[in-house]
Amino acid sequence: xxxxDRLTKRYGSIPAVEDVSFEVAPGEVxxxxxxxxxxxxxxxxxxxxxxAPTSGNASICGHDVGSAPIxxxxxxxxxxxxxxxxxxxxxxxxxxxxxxxxxxxxxxxxARLDHVFGRLQLEPVLEQTIxxxxxxxxxxVGLAQAIVHDPAVLILDEPTDGLDPNQKHEVxxxxxxxxxxxxxxxxxxxxxxxxxxxxxxVIIARGRIVADQTPQQLAxxxxxxxxVSFRLADEDDAARMRAALEALPGIAxxxxxxxxxxxxxxxxxxxxxxxxVQALAAHSxxxxxxxxxxxxxxxxVFRTITA
Amino acid sequence: MRIIGILFRRELxxxxxxxxxxxxxxxxxxxxxxxxxxxGGFYERGQSDLAPFFNFLPWLYLFLxxxxxxxxxxxxxxxxxxxxLMTQPITLWQAVLGKFLAAxxxxxxxxxxTFPLWITVEYLGAPDHGAxxxxxxxxxxxAGGFLAIGSCMSAVTRNQVIAFILGVVVCFVFLLAGFPLxxxxxxxxAPQGLVDAIASLxxxxxxxxxxxxxxxxxxxxxxxxxxxFFLVATSLVLEARKxx
Numbered sequence: 018x019x020x021x022d023r024l025t026k027r028y029g030s031i032p033a034v035e036d037v038s039f040e041v042a043p044g045e046v047x048x049x050x051x052x053x054x055x056x057x058x059x060x061x062x063x064x065x066x067x068x069a070p071t072s073g074n075a076s077i078c079g080h081d082v083g084s085a086p087i088x089x090x091x092x093x094x095x096x097x098x099x100x101x102x103x104x105x106x107x108x109x110x111x112x113x114x115x116x117x118x119x120x121x122x123x124x125x126x127x128a129r130l131d132h133v134f135g136r137l138q139l140e141p142v143l144e145q146t147i148x149x150x151x152x153x154x155x156x157x158v159g160l161a162q163a164i165v166h167d168p169a170v171l172i173l174d175e176p177t178d179g180l181d182p183n184q185k186h187e188v189x190x191x192x193x194x195x196x197x198x199x200x201x202x203x204x205x206x207x208x209x210x211x212x213x214x215x216x217x218x219v220i221i222a223r224g225r226i227v228a229d230q231t232p233q234q235l236a237x238x239x240x241x242x243x244x245v246s247f248r249l250a251d252e253d254d255a256a257r258m259r260a261a262l263e264a265l266p267g268i269a270x271x272x273x274x275x276x277x278x279x280x281x282x283x284x285x286x287x288x289x290x291x292x293x294v295q296a297l298a299a300h301s302x303x304x305x306x307x308x309x310x311x312x313x314x315x316x317x318v319f320r321t322i323t324a
Numbered sequence: 325m326r327i328i329g330i331l332f333r334r335e336l337x338x339x340x341x342x343x344x345x346x347x348x349x350x351x352x353x354x355x356x357x358x359x360x361x362x363x364g365g366f367y368e369r370g371q372s373d374l375a376p377f378f379n380f381l382p383w384l385y386l387f388l389x390x391x392x393x394x395x396x397x398x399x400x401x402x403x404x405x406x407x408x409l410m411t412q413p414i415t416l417w418q419a420v421l422g423k424f425l426a427a428x429x430x431x432x433x434x435x436x437x438t439f440p441l442w443i444t445v446e447y448l449g450a451p452d453h454g455a456x457x458x459x460x461x462x463x464x465x466x467a468g469g470f471l472a473i474g475s476c477m478s479a480v481t482r483n484q485v486i487a488f489i490l491g492v493v494v495c496f497v498f499l500l501a502g503f504p505l506x507x508x509x510x511x512x513x514a515p516q517g518l519v520d521a522i523a524s525l526x527x528x529x530x531x532x533x534x535x536x537x538x539x540x541x542x543x544x545x546x547x548x549x550x551x552x553f554f555l556v557a558t559s560l561v562l563e564a565r566k567x568x
Contacts, residue, residue: 088413
């Protein structure tokens, strides 16, 4: 369980994070979203006990981060932003050092290290020093460091930043796999990641929480929610079709993307447009390619509520 | 203790993971030998002791010890690894102490490697071994004092060069606290009590007796308290500035 209560951090008089309160239960993957500088990293640092809050408090697994920092950190795995580590150490040496600090010993230490080496595919680079590794490998070493003690709570600050699509996929499946019995909090500004791994999204802007919903609920706030989109076979039909669509009841807007010859019809609240659009096409004898109903666009919602 | 041991081993290992350790030891041995034999007039004096070596040691330490301590915290802050370290289940004290002890141990290794000088005086004459042991212990204590100052200066900045320069300056002030160079700056306006207090802070004065083989508990306590003071200062500085 993670619990924050009116967590606030000010630098001088400049507020970085203000009155942030939320709870995360086991099994949840919380996506922490926000523009750069919104306070994501500061909030995560307060959870990890690296930055002391100006006011408010946070607890991890029932241990207050301020008054019982060692107990709180012991059940936490934390990946700081940029995955810092000791460049002159070998991957094996570094992860062994973290395992020692985490109190792992004997057979369990060996088993956990072997597990993270395998899970993050670190075997080929175990004896290399970290400073010679590619960005992707460094990030994976950072993730390995965070999960080596099998923590109940994982806080990952931009875990997929700088990874290629294959590695991103790998990290996301790792997160999904681990989330079954853990609490996972990730921060990101990649919206597809939220849809891919998170069960809940908190959007923070200028230090305050502005949304706290499931990714589906967030997407539903988009003006593209339930929009009908299709491709025209013939460009010349665009103007005629557009005029016909705009005449339909319950239409909020019609957008046309010239390059893809795609028409998107945005409904007013709660109106279902699929049937009327299909009827209109059948009536005018036009063929609609790639016809589909949109769930909503997260980037659109994101821009609307953080602007 | 277990945590301090883990941090100590990692830190000491990191000295030897880069050429820094070997370059440092080489330079330290070369300079200490040339000071002893040329500037110190080791042979000309015709006495079988290590005074020429120990007389120059404080000046050698003035520049070389801040070179050991400059990376202690500045590098952690520059690379961001301090965030990783400070979010492990350890206390700030364990980290400060583990790192300091590793640096001290490294300085001790370099000091121990001057043993050929000892063998040389033993070969040439009949030195007072007790006095030499005392002088070595005194040297180690002085190195600890310089390192604690350096550790604190390293915590102040994320730039190793600045940490080095600050370290040299503060060490210089402490080295010469009992001499006119420093005292004159206070003499005109400060009350006599303060001037005396500053004068009593001199590394050189406290090291002098030890280097001659005289163990005065006050000198040992002085270095122990200097170390403790600057380690507390290090942790206070880190507490305030670690996440800047």
